[in-house]
Each structure stands twice: as structure tokens, then as C-alpha cells.
Amino acid sequence: MQEFLQQVVNGLTVGSVYSLVALGYTMVYGILRLINFAHGEMFMVGSYLALSTVSVLGMGQVASGSLGGILLVFLISMTAVAGLGVLVERVAYRPLRRASRLAPIVSALGASIFLQNAIMLIYGTRFKVFPEKLIPQISWEVGGVKITLMRVVILVVSLLLMAALYTLVQKTQLGAAIRACALDHDTARLMGIDVDRIVSLVFIIGPALGAAAGVMVGMFYYQINFVIGWTYGIRAFTAAILGGIGNIPGAMLGGLILGVLETLGAGYISPGWKDAISFFLLILILIVRPTGILGERVAEKV
Amino acid sequence: MALLEVENLHIFYGHVHALKGITFHVNEGEMLTLLGANGAGKSTILRAVSGLLRPRQGRIVFDGKDITGLPAHQIVRLGVSHAPEGRKIFPTLTVEENLNLGAYSRWRDRTGVEESRRLVFRLFPRLAERRHQLAGTLSGGEQQMLAISRALMARPRLLLLDEPSLGLAPLLVRAIFKTIKEINAQGVTTLLVEQNARLALKLAHRGSVLETGNIVLSGTARSLLADERVRKAYLGER
Ligand SMILES: Nc1ncnc2c1ncn2[C@@H]1O[C@H](COP(=O)(O)OP(=O)(O)O)[C@@H](O)[C@H]1O
Ligand SMILES: [Mg+2]
Numbered sequence: 001m002q003e004f005l006q007q008v009v010n011g012l013t014v015g016s017v018y019s020l021v022a023l024g025y026t027m028v029y030g031i032l033r034l035i036n037f038a039h040g041e042m043f044m045v046g047s048y049l050a051l052s053t054v055s056v057l058g059m060g061q062v063a064s065g066s067l068g069g070i071l072l073v074f075l076i077s078m079t080a081v082a083g084l085g086v087l088v089e090r091v092a093y094r095p096l097r098r099a100s101r102l103a104p105i106v107s108a109l110g111a112s113i114f115l116q117n118a119i120m121l122i123y124g125t126r127f128k129v130f131p132e133k134l135i136p137q138i139s140w141e142v143g144g145v146k147i148t149l150m151r152v153v154i155l156v157v158s159l160l161l162m163a164a165l166y167t168l169v170q171k172t173q174l175g176a177a178i179r180a181c182a183l184d185h186d187t188a189r190l191m192g193i194d195v196d197r198i199v200s201l202v203f204i205i206g207p208a209l210g211a212a213a214g215v216m217v218g219m220f221y222y223q224i225n226f227v228i229g230w231t232y233g234i235r236a237f238t239a240a241i242l243g244g245i246g247n248i249p250g251a252m253l254g255g256l257i258l259g260v261l262e263t264l265g266a267g268y269i270s271p272g273w274k275d276a277i278s279f280f281l282l283i284l285i286l287i288v289r290p291t292g293i294l295g296e297r298v299a300e301k302v
Numbered sequence: 303m304a305l306l307e308v309e310n311l312h313i314f315y316g317h318v319h320a321l322k323g324i325t326f327h328v329n330e331g332e333m334l335t336l337l338g339a340n341g342a343g344k345s346t347i348l349r350a351v352s353g354l355l356r357p358r359q360g361r362i363v364f365d366g367k368d369i370t371g372l373p374a375h376q377i378v379r380l381g382v383s384h385a386p387e388g389r390k391i392f393p394t395l396t397v398e399e400n401l402n403l404g405a406y407s408r409w410r411d412r413t414g415v416e417e418s419r420r421l422v423f424r425l426f427p428r429l430a431e432r433r434h435q436l437a438g439t440l441s442g443g444e445q446q447m448l449a450i451s452r453a454l455m456a457r458p459r460l461l462l463l464d465e466p467s468l469g470l471a472p473l474l475v476r477a478i479f480k481t482i483k484e485i486n487a488q489g490v491t492t493l494l495v496e497q498n499a500r501l502a503l504k505l506a507h508r509g510s511v512l513e514t515g516n517i518v519l520s521g522t523a524r525s526l527l528a529d530e531r532v533r534k535a536y537l538g539e540r
Binding site: 173176177179180183184186187188189190191192193194195 | 352353354373374375378379383384386390392393394395399402403404406407409452453456
């Protein structure tokens with residue numbers, strides 16, 4: 001039982017990272033009916049930017065990073081990646097807004113490959129390592145379940161960011177405008193909403209959340225590589241589909257469920273099954289319930 | 303004085319030439335109705351005026367300002383509201399959220415928005431009762447009330463209404479038309495597109511008849527009601 005609980009706690013930690021990344025996929029899909037295949041790369045770039053910031057500031061070399069320092073790392077990475085997201089939308093997607101459905105997909109893959117290669121050229125192909133002391137290695141035992149400070153940080157930061165997003169989207173006029181755009185661009189325009197600006201906003205929020213996830217994954221696993229955008233991207237994408245693509249609470253839920261299932265699978269079956277589980281799940285949902293857990297039937301735009 | 307002037311308007315959907323040089327105007331305070339069979343181009347005219355479509359050729363002047371090619375979200379701010387065909391309310395948003403979005407560009411003017419809210423709740427008390435309900439759960443008639451109210455929340459000087467009677471029971475249609483008349487009487491210039499020509503001509507001051515992208519007939523509502531061709535083609539008389 002304790003082992004099971006431990007797996008669940010571990011699963012929720014990874015899962016909350018998937019949720020953060022999944023939100024980017026789901027929000028862009030919601031508003032443009034487009035899978036932003038370059039989104040995993042936002043996560044990856046966020047992680048590398050954190051690495052650079054940490055090393056420039058000399059954090060974690062002798063002592064653990066201060067709270068202010070860690071916040072600064074998040075802030076820089078999230079801001080820069082948000083800018084990158086807006087840029088990708090302008091360059092790779094906006095010119096194709098009226099093109100066939102295939103064109104933006106090709107463009108998305110192109111953007112993804114471009115970013116991967118850029119990072120590879122700048123940082124090299126080898127694993128890059130975060131300083132181990134960055135986050136103090138404290139842990140607690142609660143009812144036989146071990147929880148490290150880093151896991152608490154991941155859970156708390158993820159949940160706070162998601163709560164903030166949920167409040168923005170559900171409780172504010174700007175959020176209502178985002179939801180209106182997701183339903184019907186033309187009618188949103190008739191309300192006086194500048195749809196292009198809302199699209200830009202979504203390409204700020206999604207990548208910023210993805211970057212936050214990238215920062216935490218780097219600090220948690222210590223080492224990163226330019227392919228993590230793909231490995232985490234495909235899981236987060238699965239999480240978004242699982243929850244119902246286009247559905248914001250769905251992405252949050254989907255990530256948590258996927259994280260827990262994956263961790264349980266790795267623990268009780270074999271670690272080698274971890275990847276297989278998310279792919280298996282993706283295929284299963286697509287067959288059994290393509291709309292995901294919370295998704296309603298998506299009214300396809302003509 | 304003309305509040306809206308449309309001159310030689312040409313609109314294409316790809317290769318389809320939907321409007322073939324339309325010219326008309328709407329005077330300040332009046333109600334003009336556009337009549338015509340399905341596919342004549344009535345909705346296309348409204349979509350061009352509100353900025354959803356870009357004319358290939360021609361000019362649209364609102365209140366003396368050339369608004370041709372201006373993006374839709376800016377045209378709303380100038381005082382043109384469009385309640386589109388098929389109502390197009392946001393079904394998964396509440397009634398209140400729909401109304402607030404109607405006033406999206408008036409976020410600086412809190413007291414004014416509050417005033418508009420009171421006005422639409424007075425016109426359609428049913429919406430006040432259902433303000434916290436999801437708009438998609440409203441009946442067809444209530445959705446139409448919401449669509450009109452949402453357009454009014456922008457405090458328009460020109461109101462574009464596209465087939466407000468579509469799919470509604472006769473009793474409801476009469477109630478809604480009565481309200482439209484009241485709105486117009488309060489000084490909101492109205493451009494009304496209707497399939498129900500008889501009702502529309504009873505309400506409007508003037509009318510224009512559209513056939514496949516051309517205006518073929520214009521005149522006062524009274525003269526159109528008496529016109530032989532109109533009676534045959536649109537009022538169902540032999
Ligand atoms: N989105 C569109 N794409 C292509 N053709 C369209 C589109 N919308 C309307 N049309 C065509 O333009 C013409 C005018 O349509 P519309 O303005 O909707 O007519 P009405 O409102 O008078 O019924 C019709 O021939 C219609 O088929
Ligand atoms: Mg029409």
C-alpha cells in the first residue's frame with residue numbers, strides 16, 4: 001500500500017509537468033484547431049534557458065539557490081519562451097491561417113526541427129547537467145511516503161500556475177474573450193475582440209507554462225538533452241488528447257492521470273514499459289473515445 | 303443625413319461574385335429593410351458593412367468616415383453592431399458573459415455598460431432571470447433576444463439585424479419585432495434583413511429588394527407593399 005501511495009505521489013509530480021505542457025497544446029488547438037508540434041520545443045528551450053541562467057548567475061555551485069534566484073530563473077525562461085512562442089506564431093502559423101489544413105502542420109514540424117537544431121548547435125548534442133545543489137535536497141516522510149522538496153516545488157508551482165490560468169479563463173472578461181474566440185472567430189470579431197491579439201496571448205500563455213515545466217524538469221532530473229522536447233511533448237500531447245483536446249481542465253486532468261498510470265506501469269510492470277504505456281493509451285483513446293474524458297464532440301470548423 | 307452609405311459594393315467568395323455593385327444608404331434614425339430570396343446576398347451585405355468581409359471594389363462610409371477594409375473589431379468601436387444570421391450566441395458561456403462580451407470594447411465605460419445592461423434587461427426581462435444560465439440552454443426565442451441584446455451592449459448607432467425571425471413561432475416573432483421597433487424608435491438606426499417581407503415592410507421606413515447580388519427595387523415601405531412585383535414574389539400573392 002505504501003509503495004502504491006509512493007508511486008501515486010511520484011506519478012502526480014511528473015503528471016503535473018505533463019499537465020503544464022498539455023495546456024499549451026490544448027489552448028492552441030482550442031483557438032486555431034491546430035496542433036502546435038513545435039510546443040514540445042518550447043518546453044525544451046525553457047529548460048536550456050534555465051540552465052544558462054543558473055550558470056551565468058553561478059547558482060547552485062557551492063550553496064543552493066536562493067528563492068529570489070530560483071524565481072528569477074523561472075521568470076527569465078518563461079518570458080523569453082513566451083516571446084519565442086509569439087514569434088513562432090507570427091512566422092510559422094499566421095501567414096498560413098487561410099491555407100489548407102496540412103500547410104500549418106508541415107510548418108509546425110519545420111519550426112520544431114529548426115528549434116531543435118538551433119539548440120543542438122548552440123549547446124551541443126551531449127547531455128547538459130544542472131548543478132545538484134540548486135534545490136536543497138530536503139525530504140519528508142508522511143505515512144511512509146517519502147516526499148522531496150523538489151517534488152513539492154513541482155506540485156505547488158504547477159498547481160498554482162494552473163489555478164491562475166483557470167481563474168483567468170473562467171473568471172475574467174479577457175478569459176471570456178479567449179473562450180469566445182475558441183468558439184467562433186467571426187462572432188468574436190463582431191464583439192470588438194481583436195482575434196489576432198487573443199491568438200498571440202494564447203501563444204504567450206502556453207509557451208510560458210511549457211517553459212516553467214522545462215525549468216522544473218531540468219532541476220528535477222539534473223540533466224537535459226535537446227530531444228526532451230519530443231519525449232515530453234508526445235506525453236503532454238497524449239495527456240491533452242486524454243483529457244479532451246481543446247478542454248483546459250481536461251489537459252490538467254489528463255496530465256495527472258497519465259503521470260500516475262505511467263509511474264504505476266513502470267513500477268509494477270517494468271520501467272521499460274513507460275514509453276509504451278503513453279503510446280498505448282494514446283491509441284486506445286483515439287479508438288475508444290476520441291473526444292477524451294472531458295471533451296465534448298468538437299464542432300469541426302468548415 | 304445618411305448615417306451609412308454603401309457605394310458600388312462588390313464582394314467575391316473565391317470565384318463567386320456575390321454582390322455585383324450594390325449602392326444604398328440608411329438615414330440617421332430610420333429603419334431600412336433588405337428583402338430577397340435565399341442566396342440573394344443580404345447577409346453578405348451585412349458582413350461587408352461590419353467588416354467580416356473585404357470588398358473587392360466599392361466604398362462603405364459610416365457617419366462620414368470611410369470604413370472600407372477596416373477590421374471588424376474596429377468597426378464595432380465606431381458604433382456598428384451586427385446580430386448575425388443564426389443568432390451565433392456563445393453557447394458554453396453564460397447569458398451574462400455573452401452580454402458582457404457585447405460591451406467588450408467599452409471596458410473603460412463601466413457606468414455606461416451598466417446602463418446598457420439595465421436597458422436590455424428592461425427590453426427582455428427573461429434574460430435577467432436567466433443571466434447565470436449557459437446561453438446554449440436557452441430556447442430559440444430567448445437566444446434571439448440574447449443576440450439582439452448582445453449587439454445593443456455595444457451601444458450602437460447602427461444596428462444590423464440578420465433574420466431575427468428565423469425559426470421562431472409567430473407569436474414570438476411579433477414580440478421580437480415590437481421590441482425592434484422600440485429600439486429603432488429610441489434612435490438606433492437599423493438595417494434589417496428579413497425573409498418575412500410583410501412584417502419587415504410594416505416595420506421599416508424604406509426597403510430594397512435584392513436579386514442575385516443586385517438591388518432591383520427600392521422605395522418606401524408603403525410603396526413596396528403596394529408594388530405588384532413585390533406582392534407576387536415576396537408577399538406570396540398571386
Ligand atoms: N462562405 C461562403 N462561401 C461561398 N459562397 C458563399 C458564402 N456565403 C455565401 N455565399 C454565396 O453568396 C451568395 C449570397 O449569400 P448570402 O449573402 O448568404 O445570401 P442571403 O443572406 O441573401 O440568403 C449565395 O449565392 C451564397 O451561395
Ligand atoms: Mg442570409
